[in-house]
Amino acid sequence: MTSSTPRTLAVVTAGLSQPSSTRLLADRLAEATRRPLADAGAPVETRVVELRDLATDIAGNLVTGFPAPALREAIGTVERADGVIAVTPVFAASYSGLFKSFFDLFEPTALAGTPVLLAATGGTARHSLVLDHAMRPLFAYLRATVVPTAVFAAAEDWGGDGDPLTDTLPTRITRAAGELAALLSARAGEGAEGDAPERPSGAATGEGSPGLEVTPFAEQLAALRPR
Amino acid sequence: MQFGIFTVGDVTPDPTTGRAPTEHERIKAMVTLAQKAEEVGLDVFATGEHHNPPFVPSSPTTMLGWIAARTERLILSTSTTLITTNDPVKIAEDYAMLQHLADGRVDLMMGRGNTGPVYPWFGQDIRQGIPLAIENYALLHELWREDVVDWQGRFRTPLQGFTSTPRPLDGVPPFVWHGSIRSPEIAEQAAYYGDGFFANHIFWPKEHFQQLIGLYRERYAHYGHGTPEQAVVGLGGQLFVRPNSQDAVREFRPYFDNAPVYGHGPSLEEFTERTPLTVGSPQEAIEKTLTFRESFGDYQRQLFLMDHAGLPLKTVLEQLDILGEEILPVLRREFAAGRPADVPEGPTHAARVAAQRRRTAAST
Numbered sequence: 001m002t003s004s005t006p007r008t009l010a011v012v013t014a015g016l017s018q019p020s021s022t023r024l025l026a027d028r029l030a031e032a033t034r035r036p037l038a039d040a041g042a043p044v045e046t047r048v049v050e051l052r053d054l055a056t057d058i059a060g061n062l063v064t065g066f067p068a069p070a071l072r073e074a075i076g077t078v079e080r081a082d083g084v085i086a087v088t089p090v091f092a093a094s095y096s097g098l099f100k101s102f103f104d105l106f107e108p109t110a111l112a113g114t115p116v117l118l119a120a121t122g123g124t125a126r127h128s129l130v131l132d133h134a135m136r137p138l139f140a141y142l143r144a145t146v147v148p149t150a151v152f153a154a155a156e157d158w159g160g161d162g163d164p165l166t167d168t169l170p171t172r173i174t175r176a177a178g179e180l181a182a183l184l185s186a187r188a189g190e191g192a193e194g195d196a197p198e199r200p201s202g203a204a205t206g207e208g209s210p211g212l213e214v215t216p217f218a219e220q221l222a223a224l225r226p227r
Numbered sequence: 228m229q230f231g232i233f234t235v236g237d238v239t240p241d242p243t244t245g246r247a248p249t250e251h252e253r254i255k256a257m258v259t260l261a262q263k264a265e266e267v268g269l270d271v272f273a274t275g276e277h278h279n280p281p282f283v284p285s286s287p288t289t290m291l292g293w294i295a296a297r298t299e300r301l302i303l304s305t306s307t308t309l310i311t312t313n314d315p316v317k318i319a320e321d322y323a324m325l326q327h328l329a330d331g332r333v334d335l336m337m338g339r340g341n342t343g344p345v346y347p348w349f350g351q352d353i354r355q356g357i358p359l360a361i362e363n364y365a366l367l368h369e370l371w372r373e374d375v376v377d378w379q380g381r382f383r384t385p386l387q388g389f390t391s392t393p394r395p396l397d398g399v400p401p402f403v404w405h406g407s408i409r410s411p412e413i414a415e416q417a418a419y420y421g422d423g424f425f426a427n428h429i430f431w432p433k434e435h436f437q438q439l440i441g442l443y444r445e446r447y448a449h450y451g452h453g454t455p456e457q458a459v460v461g462l463g464g465q466l467f468v469r470p471n472s473q474d475a476v477r478e479f480r481p482y483f484d485n486a487p488v489y490g491h492g493p494s495l496e497e498f499t500e501r502t503p504l505t506v507g508s509p510q511e512a513i514e515k516t517l518t519f520r521e522s523f524g525d526y527q528r529q530l531f532l533m534d535h536a537g538l539p540l541k542t543v544l545e546q547l548d549i550l551g552e553e554i555l556p557v558l559r560r561e562f563a564a565g566r567p568a569d570v571p572e573g574p575t576h577a578a579r580v581a582a583q584r585r586r587t588a589a590s591t
Contacts, residue, residue, distance in 0.1 A: 220416075
């Protein structure tokens with residue numbers, strides 16, 4: 001890889017205590033993703049989105065239908081990122097309500113094709129299926145490309161030797177981060193060639209409206225002619 | 228530039244007393260506000276169309292016909308007419324009839340509606356919202372312009388040799404606005420026909436509406452109706468004003484905090500900072516409204532929502548007095564200043580008839 005434009009990595013963390021083990025896990029995953037890419041000459045810019053700081057704005061968006069400026073910025077950071085790490089604590093057998101409410105604000109296609117690494121924290125390893133029974137379906141709905149290894153950190157994973165027959169937390173972090181880094185470097189290749197995002201054929205865009213595209217009206221009318 | 232009020236027609240309890248008006252009181256209040264609008268010098272009154280409680284205006288042409296008989300100058304409009312679930316044939320007939328009775332003081336704003344069950348109640352499918360809006364309006368447009376229509380589409384029984392009566396007054400159909408909060412398809416539709424585009428920019432950040440209106444203006448020019456600056460744009464907004472800003476905030480806060488739309492989310496201060504809602508002095512309302520031109524360019528119609536959040540009729544009538552006496556004259560003067568000569572005024576029947584005569588004369 002020769003591209004010097006940094007890849008962006010958005011790290012969404014839904015921990016509520018400060019400091020939180022959810023943030024701790026998020027930081028370790030981010031660093032484990034960044035370092036091998038940086039060593040190979042591909043800089044990565046990490047941007048952390050702490051949902052605790054946005055909790056009031058997220059509730060406000062749910063009732064008004066529009067985001068406050070800080071929340072809009074955070075959503076944009078995640079939507080525009082080349083890769084996402086999403087980490088939640090386990091609450092009542094699932095992701096936290098704050099975590100879900102944040103992703104409820106995304107358009108269904110906003111993360112289409114974006115590489116995503118999922119992780120969660122909880123009191124015991126008996127909650128670990130939350131990764132596959134709650135988080136993975138959510139990101140499948142959002143059409144994200146979820147890496148095969150998701151990481152669960154139970155309280156006991158932060159110390160001791162763990163279960164001798166299971167990979168330790170650092171090993172799981174390294175494996176998951178390696179999978180995300182591989183997808184990120186593939187995206188770096190795309191970006192270096194300056195590919196524009198694909199548009200539907202015939203799309204019209206107003207010059208003063210860079211974010212909007214529309215199918216020309218004649219095509220919309222023609223599509224309705226009786227068959 | 229036209230100024231007016233638009234009403235949703237909601238029956239909302241007054242949070243300071245807990246009392247909700249009866250449907251009868253609310254309907255009579257709406258027509259009282261329309262008459263007051265003319266009295267204080269406003270140009271337009273527009274009513275919503277709804278088919279579920281707590282809203283009362285299910286039959287806009289009945290209400291607007293009553294108002295037409297009791298006013299002289301006021302333009303009567305809708306905000307919005309449901310182009311998705313109303314039969315376009317009935318819209319063509321009803322509003323042409325209203326146009327005759329009101330001597331041309333009628334236009335309409337098309338909308339898709341935001342209440343899911345209305346679609347199945349009227350035999351439609353909400354997933355077809357945009358195609359319904361496109362096909363139904365294409366038929367309405369033709370019914371008002373062709374004396375005899377043969378037509379076949381996806382959503383309605385075919386027509387053979389159908390003439391919609393009465394024919395539009397002076398052969399000029401009511402002007403049509405297309406209202407949208409988020410769909411670029413509707414901006415494109417408005418541009419294609421050379422119709423107006425009304426952005427009820429009440430909730431979203433301004434940047435979103437700058438994109439939507441920018442798209443409409445570009446496409447209006449693309450379809451050969453004029454320059455982007457000549458496209459016909461309308462905007463919404465909401466006011467609560469008192470001579471002293473602090474009095475306005477103190478009086479409106481319990482209404483804001485409990486309103487079905489505004490309440491229980493961001494604070495009044497955050498909301499007024501981020502949306503077109505003004506709660507303050509007439510001068511603050513003037514300053515904020517004038518920023519709309521900076522954001523969206525010179526435009527043709529400004530509608531204010533005044534009877535919101537369960538405010539009692541007496542209070543809203545006081546609001547209209549302040550709007551007419553202290554805000555409107557300044558807005559008219561300021562919006563006229565520096566307005567390019569080739570930017571059109573708000574659409575009226577008389578101007579559209581004159582334009583049609585010029586076109587006919589030029590082509591013969």
